[in-house]
Amino acid sequence: MDALFRILDSLRKDQYAIILITHKLKEVLQCADRITILRAGRVAGTLLRSEASEENLIARMFEMKTRRS
Numbered sequence: 600m601d602a603l604f605r606i607l608d609s610l611r612k613d614q615y616a617i618i619l620i621t622h623k624l625k626e627v628l629q630c631a632d633r634i635t636i637l638r639a640g641r642v643a644g645t646l647l648r649s650e651a652s653e654e655n656l657i658a659r660m661f662e663m664k665t666r667r668s
Contacts, residue, residue: 600626604626604629604630607619607630624653624656627651627656628648628652628656631651632647633647633648634651636659636660638660638662643662
């Protein structure tokens with residue numbers, strides 16, 4: 600995966616828009632600038648990476664309340 604992240608970082612630096620579809624939250628938090636969560640085919644939320652954590656991504660995926668809500 601490190602090779603993929605290096606390629607994505609290179610494309611980002613060249614100002615390409617990248618759409619990465621995955622369920623691997625640690626990878627999303629490592630490489631995304633903005634994260635959109637889908638639930639049942641609909642947008643459940645969009646967060647900047649600085650606002651996101653595994654806990655709040657899972658909460659949006661499964662319509663749960665977080666400890667901070």
